[in-house]
Amino acid sequence: MTRMARLELPNGTHELPILSGSIGPDVIDIRRLYGEADVFTYDPGFTSTASCASAITYIDGDAGTLLYRGYPIEQLAEHSSFMEVAYLLTEGELPTQEELDRFVYTITRHTMVHEQLMNFYRGFRRDAHPMAIMCGVVGALSAFYHDSTDIEDPKQRMIASHRLIAKMPTIAAMAYKYSVGQPFVYPDNSLSYTGNFLRMTFAVPAEPYVVDPVIERALDRIFTLHADHEQNASTSTVRLASSSGANPFACIAAGIACLWGPAHGGANEAALNMLREIGRPERIPHYIARAKDKNDPFRLMGFGHRVYKNYDPRAKVMMATAKEVLDKLNVQDPIFDVARELERIALSDEYFIEKKLYPNVDFYSGIILSAIGFPTSMFTALFALARTVGWVAQWNEMIGDPEQKIGRPRQLYVGSPRRDYVPIDQR
Numbered sequence: 001m002t003r004m005a006r007l008e009l010p011n012g013t014h015e016l017p018i019l020s021g022s023i024g025p026d027v028i029d030i031r032r033l034y035g036e037a038d039v040f041t042y043d044p045g046f047t048s049t050a051s052c053a054s055a056i057t058y059i060d061g062d063a064g065t066l067l068y069r070g071y072p073i074e075q076l077a078e079h080s081s082f083m084e085v086a087y088l089l090t091e092g093e094l095p096t097q098e099e100l101d102r103f104v105y106t107i108t109r110h111t112m113v114h115e116q117l118m119n120f121y122r123g124f125r126r127d128a129h130p131m132a133i134m135c136g137v138v139g140a141l142s143a144f145y146h147d148s149t150d151i152e153d154p155k156q157r158m159i160a161s162h163r164l165i166a167k168m169p170t171i172a173a174m175a176y177k178y179s180v181g182q183p184f185v186y187p188d189n190s191l192s193y194t195g196n197f198l199r200m201t202f203a204v205p206a207e208p209y210v211v212d213p214v215i216e217r218a219l220d221r222i223f224t225l226h227a228d229h230e231q232n233a234s235t236s237t238v239r240l241a242s243s244s245g246a247n248p249f250a251c252i253a254a255g256i257a258c259l260w261g262p263a264h265g266g267a268n269e270a271a272l273n274m275l276r277e278i279g280r281p282e283r284i285p286h287y288i289a290r291a292k293d294k295n296d297p298f299r300l301m302g303f304g305h306r307v308y309k310n311y312d313p314r315a316k317v318m319m320a321t322a323k324e325v326l327d328k329l330n331v332q333d334p335i336f337d338v339a340r341e342l343e344r345i346a347l348s349d350e351y352f353i354e355k356k357l358y359p360n361v362d363f364y365s366g367i368i369l370s371a372i373g374f375p376t377s378m379f380t381a382l383f384a385l386a387r388t389v390g391w392v393a394q395w396n397e398m399i400g401d402p403e404q405k406i407g408r409p410r411q412l413y414v415g416s417p418r419r420d421y422v423p424i425d426q427r
């Protein structure tokens with residue numbers, strides 16, 4: 001029997017169904033509320049609103065748990081590859097060996113981009129931010145792959161999904177190559193997804209490039225950690241864009257634009273810049289004081305999360321990976337010491353304890369990416385590359401969901417009531 005919530009309003013009592021998911025809080029179904037009670041709900045930032053039903057990713061922010069299709073992120077980061085995780089997120093189950101081989105084969109065969117697409121890059125300034133290039137180039141894919149833009153056709157949707165996952169490393173690597181004035185490197189299908197990306201980014205025609213397996217594994221793990229994160233801002237943007245029937249390439253470009261912001265995907269770049277600015281452990285207390293000062297807009301970047309009110313499980317894996325990479329590359333980066341000390345001090349400070357502010361995924365990722373050789377401007381592009389898998393999975397889920405309709409939030413209007421136009425000479 002459906003449980004009901006009762007809402008008392010001046011115009012009467014209204015009964016609203018309570019829905020239960022497989023885990024997590026129940027939700028009150030308010031879809032009929034406006035029609036029956038003539039009121040809207042008010043929830044800027046969607047802090048208490050479920051925008052959809054989804055079977056892909058689950059977060060328990062209090063416990064610090066993140067599950068992809070039910071599997072804990074720590075287990076996937078340790079045992080799985082990014083391609084296997086991509087299959088899991090998009091198809092719903094872990095693949096058999098044969099299914100994985102076929103998936104990898106398909107993705108690998110879509111890694112090249114239309115030769116004409118290269119001309120887009122030349123239209124950008126060399127100092128363009130890679131995310132600016134990504135927004136433009138990914139959106140432009142819809143002008144190149146007309147045979148996979150019909151969202152009503154499941155086969156076209158599948159091809160578009162594969163193309164997006166496969167071409168994103170090529171597009172991101174080309175953005176980097178363009179910024180440093182080196183020639184684009186074509187994909188090499190004998191390499192893994194991540195190995196190929198490393199080569200397209202760092203190889204030059206003048207000498208051979210050998211993929212370092214430790215770096216390859218670390219980056220692959222970073223991709224896994226960033227692959228999906230439930231209904232975050234960029235994923236919700238992809239869903240909202242898609243709710244109008246827009247083509248997948250345009251929708252993912254919209255997700256990239258949203259991810260760029262420093263409160264979302266841009267935070268890893270901001271976190272590393274902050275660690276560099278702090279520079280030495282002795283300077284940490286000054287920055288902690290600034291973060292706590294209400295009159296100072298400064299925040300500890302890489303700290304805090306809308307959903308996690310506990311240690312972000314991805315940050316734990318990230319810290320271990322950072323150590324692995326620095327050891328392997330024999331990098332003595334003082335920034336790593338600053339990060340660890342900052343974390344220690346913040347976690348024992350009353351302000352951070354009381355507000356439940358813990359390191360998030362972005363706190364350590366910048367240190368790893370920087371040690372590998374990526375400039376900070378590429379960090380968010382790497383996030384976009386990995387998150388494309390989640391966006392694609394969520395986009396497909398949404399299109400297959402008969403309950404979804406065009407996204408159209410309402411508002412609490414606080415502007416002027418109706419008034420008549422006043423001619424300019426009478427104002």
Ligand code: CMC
Pocket residue numbers: 229232262263264265267291292298299300301302303304305306307355357360361362
């Ligand atoms: N440093 C100092 N104070 C903070 C911080 C921080 N990083 N984060 C939150 N607070 C304080 C904030 O001032 C507020 O205090 P009060 O209640 O006194 O006004 C309280 O904690 C709650 O903050 P909020 O802004 O209301 O929380 P939110 O859920 O809207 O914001 C956040 C979440 C991630 C935007 C925020 O914590 C933040 O700006 N963090 C730094 C940026 C960052 O690292 N972002 C990456 C997020 S993880 C990657 C991803 O999933 O995209």
